[in-house]
Amino acid sequence: MAKTKKEASMKRNRIIDTIWSNGLLIILALVWIIPIVWVILASFSTQTEFMTDSVFPKEYTIDNYVRLFTETDYPIWIGNTALIAVTNTVLTTLFTVLTAYALSRFRFKMRKLFMNITLILGMFPGFMSMVAVYFIFNMMGLIDSIWGLLVYYVAGAGLGFFVCKGYFDTIPKDIDEAIHMDGAPHIVAFIRVYLPLIMPIIIYTALLAFMAPWADYILAGILLSDTNRTVAVGLYEWMDEYHINSYFTLFAAGSTLVAIPITALYISLQRFFVEGISAGAVKG
Amino acid sequence: MVDTNKFVSLINVNKFYDNGMHAVTDFNLDIAKNEFIVFVGPSGCGKSTTLRMIAGLEDISGGELYIEGKLANDLEPVDRDVAMVFQSYALYPNMTIYDNMAFPLEMRKDMLPLLDKDGNPVLDEKGEAKLVLRKYTKGEIDTRVKEAAKILEISDQLNKKPKALSGGQRQRVALGRAIVRKSKILLMDEPLSNLDAKLRVYMRSEIVRLHEATDSTTIYVTHDQTEAMTMASRIVVMSKGFVQQIGTPEEIYRHPANKFVASFIGSPAMNFVDCIMDKNVLRFSDGHEVTLETSIIDWVKKFYTEQLADHKANEAKFIEERRAQLEREFKAQKHLRKKEFKFDETTDKEVIKYKEGIAKMEELIKTHNYPLIFGIRPEAMKEDEKGDEYEVLLSELLGDEYYVHLMFGGKECLAKVPAEKKITKGTKIKLSFSLDKVHLFDPITEKAIF
Numbered sequence: 001m002a003k004t005k006k007e008a009s010m011k012r013n014r015i016i017d018t019i020w021s022n023g024l025l026i027i028l029a030l031v032w033i034i035p036i037v038w039v040i041l042a043s044f045s046t047q048t049e050f051m052t053d054s055v056f057p058k059e060y061t062i063d064n065y066v067r068l069f070t071e072t073d074y075p076i077w078i079g080n081t082a083l084i085a086v087t088n089t090v091l092t093t094l095f096t097v098l099t100a101y102a103l104s105r106f107r108f109k110m111r112k113l114f115m116n117i118t119l120i121l122g123m124f125p126g127f128m129s130m131v132a133v134y135f136i137f138n139m140m141g142l143i144d145s146i147w148g149l150l151v152y153y154v155a156g157a158g159l160g161f162f163v164c165k166g167y168f169d170t171i172p173k174d175i176d177e178a179i180h181m182d183g184a185p186h187i188v189a190f191i192r193v194y195l196p197l198i199m200p201i202i203i204y205t206a207l208l209a210f211m212a213p214w215a216d217y218i219l220a221g222i223l224l225s226d227t228n229r230t231v232a233v234g235l236y237e238w239m240d241e242y243h244i245n246s247y248f249t250l251f252a253a254g255s256t257l258v259a260i261p262i263t264a265l266y267i268s269l270q271r272f273f274v275e276g277i278s279a280g281a282v283k284g
Numbered sequence: 285m286v287d288t289n290k291f292v293s294l295i296n297v298n299k300f301y302d303n304g305m306h307a308v309t310d311f312n313l314d315i316a317k318n319e320f321i322v323f324v325g326p327s328g329c330g331k332s333t334t335l336r337m338i339a340g341l342e343d344i345s346g347g348e349l350y351i352e353g354k355l356a357n358d359l360e361p362v363d364r365d366v367a368m369v370f371q372s373y374a375l376y377p378n379m380t381i382y383d384n385m386a387f388p389l390e391m392r393k394d395m396l397p398l399l400d401k402d403g404n405p406v407l408d409e410k411g412e413a414k415l416v417l418r419k420y421t422k423g424e425i426d427t428r429v430k431e432a433a434k435i436l437e438i439s440d441q442l443n444k445k446p447k448a449l450s451g452g453q454r455q456r457v458a459l460g461r462a463i464v465r466k467s468k469i470l471l472m473d474e475p476l477s478n479l480d481a482k483l484r485v486y487m488r489s490e491i492v493r494l495h496e497a498t499d500s501t502t503i504y505v506t507h508d509q510t511e512a513m514t515m516a517s518r519i520v521v522m523s524k525g526f527v528q529q530i531g532t533p534e535e536i537y538r539h540p541a542n543k544f545v546a547s548f549i550g551s552p553a554m555n556f557v558d559c560i561m562d563k564n565v566l567r568f569s570d571g572h573e574v575t576l577e578t579s580i581i582d583w584v585k586k587f588y589t590e591q592l593a594d595h596k597a598n599e600a601k602f603i604e605e606r607r608a609q610l611e612r613e614f615k616a617q618k619h620l621r622k623k624e625f626k627f628d629e630t631t632d633k634e635v636i637k638y639k640e641g642i643a644k645m646e647e648l649i650k651t652h653n654y655p656l657i658f659g660i661r662p663e664a665m666k667e668d669e670k671g672d673e674y675e676v677l678l679s680e681l682l683g684d685e686y687y688v689h690l691m692f693g694g695k696e697c698l699a700k701v702p703a704e705k706k707i708t709k710g711t712k713i714k715l716s717f718s719l720d721k722v723h724l725f726d727p728i729t730e731k732a733i734f
Contacts, residue, residue: 172374182362188391
């Protein structure tokens with residue numbers, strides 16, 4: 001009798017738990033999704049102002065998207081950003097993977113020290129160096145060029161090796177020795193044995209490298225001028241007090257478009273993404 | 285022509301690790317062509333380290349390694365013409381079984397027949413194929429891989445990935461990868477220890493068969509004395525970085541050089557009981573006596589005289605080696621301490637032990653009263669109506685035989701007796717042993733005397 005009573009109370013607790021946790025998740029999801037839905041809806045609105053008298057637009061049109069490509073610099077921004085993103089993806093991935101390979105598979109002097117320094121450097125936020133970067137780039141004539149921005153992204157890429165190294169570390173040492181015994185040169189071993197084994201982490205690194213330029217506002221805002229913008233900088237300008245009332249729907253349309261490729265990539269490669277993150281988490 | 289008895293030679297090979305550990309001390313061994321050598325010992329005895337030094341995966345800190353008469357200390361593993369099987373198999377997970385086995389060949393250049401444009405070998409005036417150093421062609425690799433796969437019965441697995449195979453099959457692939465190269469020397473580092481007991485027994489004979497079929501020279505590392513006894517043409521027993529004994533399985537089983545070898549080889553282990561030698565009688569603490577046929581007391585005296593002379597002659601060397609070892613360890617951890625290295629031979633434990641040994645031996649020779657360690661294998665104790673009677677303390681049935689625990693000479697010992705009748709706790713059994721199965725060890729150096 002006592003047992004069934006206990007069982008009943010356990011069951012009740014479980015139901016309360018389920019309701020409570022699911023309820024919370026639903027609320028969080030709503031809070032998260034409402035602004036996105038709102039921006040998407042606004043991008044189809046006929047009213048160009050930021051302040052409207054209703055949450056949902058009264059009339060719908062695709063005019064904003066058409067104007068985006070015919071009347072504004074938006075195509076240039078997209079082009080710039082895409083160029084940076086693609087180049088950054090290739091170079092950053094290459095540098096990160098090579099650095100991780102060297103630090104994981106080889107033992108050399110200063111290896112530990114190098115990793116510790118990197119770890120400490122990584123604790124400072126990147127924009128602390130912003131002013132210095134500006135002056136240095138100014139001296140080198142890299143201001144106002146998307147290549148300058150690219151140099152900034154790629155130059156420090158190797159320092160983001162930690163997650164990737166963690167993944168490399170999971171490959172047993174015996175494999176290295178087998179390669180050594182078989183007499184394969186490092187480059188052959190790297191391409192034929194290691195690259196296929198670390199595919200998940202390559203995709204993770206590449207995805208992060210591809211997404212970063214789309215979202216980077218601070219540095220792009222400083223290094224690039226009016227004519228040579230990335231999407232983030234360009235769109236943000238439409239949000240200032242002079243533009244916001246006439247450009248708000250355009251801003252919404254632009255934001256929505258930018259989100260599409262990234263979201264698509266993210267969802268299609270999500271499997272690798274999770275693998276990459278958890279690999280770093282366990283072995284980092 | 286290279287001396288076939290010295291196909292592989294290790295001369296005073298030493299290994300020091302960065303932390304100052306002396307992993308292998310003065311390893312000397314000549315390996316003949318086609319031998320099956322087994323290094324056996326407990327974990328941490330230096331057997332794997334020695335193997336890895338032969339493979340070229342570890343540097344040789346001191347001494348020389350000759351392969352086919354050529355000094356190989358500084359050769360890369362590829363240039364030593366050795367193949368290795370790893371304990372974890374170390375297959376490339378992303379490649380198919382075929383590619384795993386083809387990979388070592390793709391990476392290699394060998395002396396192979398010169399081919400003309402159509403892929404036929406170019407013959408010289410005598411009608412023999414001309415050999416050149418070149419890479420293997422696709423066709424040659426294919427033939428080799430399929431040949432090896434056939435020997436190992438994995439022909440139908442070639443398109444699978446290692447993940448899809450069972451442990452035993454992976455082991456075969458690892459062996460296959462080692463034999464496709466037709467290397468002169470095949471190294472195996474505990475290849476069977478990841479398999480279950482049944483498969484291990486099966487693969488044991490497979491490996492011996494493979495060794496005979498490929499006539500390579502095999503060096504095999506294991507901690508399992510059964511593997512050593514059943515597979516080896518010669519066994520190298522190691523402990524704490526020292527070679528304890530080298531010999532055929534039979535020699536090592538019959539005439540162990542010291543107490544360690546006696547206890548390590550043979551299962552269950554040899555029984556050891558302390559006793560005192562009085563002329564040709566061995567006296568045990570419980571009053572039991574064993575009478576030897578002839579008096580060996582002079583022999584024992586000679587043994588101790590020689591040991592004493594040897595110990596005295598090597599005292600300075602021992603102290604110096606001990607000091608050097610401690611200094612190495614100290615240097616390896618120098619960043620931890622600030623003090624200078626100090627060595628005081630009057631307080632060092634090992635040196636004191638060594639000196640005490642000398643004093644004890646002098647005492648023994650003077651008093652003519654020798655305490656010894658008596659050793660007898662469980663299988664040497666036979667049931668015999670005329671033998672002494674013992675009470676069984678515990679019996680373990682293994683099917684056709686019992687392991688019987690009993691008190692012998694004041695110590696619990698084990699005897700292996702056939703399970704012809706039921707033996708339980710308290711049963712009285714009569715046992716005797718032939719005197720030529722008796723081993724006697726010196727308690728100071730633990731060396732075998734008799």
